Amino acid sequence: MHYADNVDYPRLLSRPSVYIPGLAILFGILLYTQAGTTSLGQALAGVFGMAGDSLLAANLLVAIVVTAVVALNVAVVMRLSLKHQVYVVWAELALLVLLFFYSFDLSFEFIRRKIGFLLTQGLVTTLYVSAISIVIASVLAMIGAVAKLSSNGIALGIANFYTSLFRGLPLLMQIYMIYLGLPQLGYVIDAVPAGILALSLCYGAYMTEIFRAGIESIPKGQWEASRALGLKPKDTLIRIILPQAMRIIIPPTGNQFIAMLKDSSLVSVVGVWELMYLARTQGQTEFRHVEMMITASLIYWILSIVLELIQGRIERRFNRAQTR
Amino acid sequence: MIRKSRLSLVESTPEPTGAVPAVQIRNLSKWYGSFQALTDVDLTISRGEKLVICGPSGSGKSTLIRTINALENFQKGQIIVDGIELTRKPDAVEAVRKRVGMVFQQFNLFPHLTVLENCTLALRLVRGIPHKEAEERALHYLGKVRIPDQAHKYASQLSGGQQQRVAIARALSMQPDIMLFDEPTSALDPEMVKEVLDTMTQLAGEGMTMAVVTHEMGFARQVADRVVFMDRGEIVEHGPPSEFFSNPKELRAQAFLSQILH
Numbered sequence: 001m002h003y004a005d006n007v008d009y010p011r012l013l014s015r016p017s018v019y020i021p022g023l024a025i026l027f028g029i030l031l032y033t034q035a036g037t038t039s040l041g042q043a044l045a046g047v048f049g050m051a052g053d054s055l056l057a058a059n060l061l062v063a064i065v066v067t068a069v070v071a072l073n074v075a076v077v078m079r080l081s082l083k084h085q086v087y088v089v090w091a092e093l094a095l096l097v098l099l100f101f102y103s104f105d106l107s108f109e110f111i112r113r114k115i116g117f118l119l120t121q122g123l124v125t126t127l128y129v130s131a132i133s134i135v136i137a138s139v140l141a142m143i144g145a146v147a148k149l150s151s152n153g154i155a156l157g158i159a160n161f162y163t164s165l166f167r168g169l170p171l172l173m174q175i176y177m178i179y180l181g182l183p184q185l186g187y188v189i190d191a192v193p194a195g196i197l198a199l200s201l202c203y204g205a206y207m208t209e210i211f212r213a214g215i216e217s218i219p220k221g222q223w224e225a226s227r228a229l230g231l232k233p234k235d236t237l238i239r240i241i242l243p244q245a246m247r248i249i250i251p252p253t254g255n256q257f258i259a260m261l262k263d264s265s266l267v268s269v270v271g272v273w274e275l276m277y278l279a280r281t282q283g284q285t286e287f288r289h290v291e292m293m294i295t296a297s298l299i300y301w302i303l304s305i306v307l308e309l310i311q312g313r314i315e316r317r318f319n320r321a322q323t324r
Numbered sequence: 325m326i327r328k329s330r331l332s333l334v335e336s337t338p339e340p341t342g343a344v345p346a347v348q349i350r351n352l353s354k355w356y357g358s359f360q361a362l363t364d365v366d367l368t369i370s371r372g373e374k375l376v377i378c379g380p381s382g383s384g385k386s387t388l389i390r391t392i393n394a395l396e397n398f399q400k401g402q403i404i405v406d407g408i409e410l411t412r413k414p415d416a417v418e419a420v421r422k423r424v425g426m427v428f429q430q431f432n433l434f435p436h437l438t439v440l441e442n443c444t445l446a447l448r449l450v451r452g453i454p455h456k457e458a459e460e461r462a463l464h465y466l467g468k469v470r471i472p473d474q475a476h477k478y479a480s481q482l483s484g485g486q487q488q489r490v491a492i493a494r495a496l497s498m499q500p501d502i503m504l505f506d507e508p509t510s511a512l513d514p515e516m517v518k519e520v521l522d523t524m525t526q527l528a529g530e531g532m533t534m535a536v537v538t539h540e541m542g543f544a545r546q547v548a549d550r551v552v553f554m555d556r557g558e559i560v561e562h563g564p565p566s567e568f569f570s571n572p573k574e575l576r577a578q579a580f581l582s583q584i585l586h
Contacts, residue, residue, distance in 0.1 A: 221428060221430050221432040222432060222434065224395050224428070224432065225426075225428060225432035225433075225434070225491075226434075227394075227395065227421070228393055228395060228421060228424075228425075228426040228495075229421070229445075229446035229450065229494070229495075229498060230418060230421040230422050230446060230450040230498070231445075231446060231449055231450060232449075232450075235449050239445060239449065240434055243436045244434075244435065244436050318436075
């Protein structure tokens with residue numbers, strides 16, 4: 001933990017004043033939401049031979065069992081080391097999510113039949129649309145940030161208007177405007193370039209603000225030392241300020257990349273065969289929407305995890321030399 | 325008299341503009357909005373002179389030396405450095421900054437670069453010196469400020485005194501004619517003040533032109549050719565340290581000295 005204190009406060013979950021009310025609330029919620037009627041309730045009733053008993057009995061049974069499992073689980077996890085706690089809790093929650101999906105009674109045969117196309121066509125399209133957009137957005141953000149920090153009124157005006165417009169309009173609207181609007185001017189644009197353009201412009205606008213804030217966070221003394229040594233403005237920015245600003249810029253930029261990855265699904269509205277478009281259309285023929293949606297969701301999740309891991313690596317690299 | 329030390333910090337030969345003073349400041353005035361920070365300052369720093377500028381906080385002493393390398397602008401008056409008139413034109417500012425080295429109160433080392441890279445970056449980018457040669461020169465100056473074997477560390481791994489000596493080496497690597505020191509020891513722990521002052525004394529002994537804003541009156545007594553006392557943006561009194569410390573003429577200087585020399 002960051003800046004952990006050196007006091008051994010009693011752990012929150014080991015205080016009876018915390019875990020007893022906590023378990024009581026969980027118990028109450030389970031009762032109130034009639035947990036006995038769920039598929040879990042029916043399964044448990046079967047196990048305990050109480051099928052057909054009153055609803056109240058089923059509710060009570062589920063509430064008692066779930067509360068007991070949670071209490072036991074917390075007690076066990078509390079004994080692990082911090083690192084293992086994180087892994088175990090993460091795995092348990094992931095398992096719950098997967099069980100939730102599993103409860104939809106999915107046709108895995110259908111998924112198996114379709115996943116190849118979903119990956120080779122949908123995933124590949126999503127990946128290259130996102131990757132190209134990320135690169136262009138980063139370039140736009142850098143230009144925008146420098147323009148916003150410049151004393152050039154025209155550059156400043158353009159940059160201000162750009163961030164205002166493209167942060168202000170819904171991304172969906174931007175996609176339509178570029179795909180359907182540009183042909184009005186005589187420029188016919190394909191769906192994929194239109195999608196990439198919209199994503200780049202929109203995320204470039206958000207990232208302009210991130211880059212600007214990162215550059216502004218570097219103390220004045222760094223600019224002055226660089227100037228006093230005779231470095232030109234361009235070198236001061238590229239060699240001195242930006243490398244330090246990257247530490248500040250990277251975490252929110254990683255956020256933006258993950259958000260963009262998922263927002264790339266919006267370009268499906270203009271008929272780009274990316275992941276979300278295929279997930280919607282492939283399921284239609286056999287009324288297997290949920291299968292395709294869940295499969296696509298899990299693919300998005302895995303991609304996000306990969307981006308998180310990459311972000312972590314880059315952060316460690318730029319933290320190598322801790323600033324004072 | 326210039327004391328010749330075994331370790332020579334100054335490698336550059338003086339410019340052929342021998343007769344021209346290092347810095348001439350004429351009738352300089354500066355305002356921050358409606359607040360006047362400098363009022364009609366006249367000051368000439370001769371070649372090889374060691375000038376100490378002192379005065380209460382807010383008296384404009386830092387502002388004054390920061391105008392010399394254009395880190396601060398001014399509205400009225402004239403600054404001539406090595407015969408170059410300092411305007412806001414890029415050529416003039418670049419030429420002046422090539423001749424003037426600066427050491428800051430907060431060191432301002434580049435935290436993302438190693439000690440060596442701190443010293444070589446400007447050599448390569450501003451002077452266009454090849455990588456290898458720049459490193460040799462930087463190591464030479466790092467040796468002289470007694471930062472041995474730390475060249476590949478980052479600034480955050482050094483003590484405050486070491487950081488400030490690296491900052492001095494970084495400025496010296498550019499082989500400036502004039503060195504400006506803006507309260508170089510004010511951010512240091514007491515036990516590290518001496519090592520930095522010793523380095524500065526050594527530098528002074530080798531004939532470097534120096535303008536030092538400091539509260540270290542011992543250094544001023546020992547090293548300065550002339551002490552300038554400022555208050556409220558004006559130069560109130562100046563003279564050799566022997567006179568200034570033993571017999572200050574102005575009331576404000578007397579009051580300042582009685583506070584600072586307990």
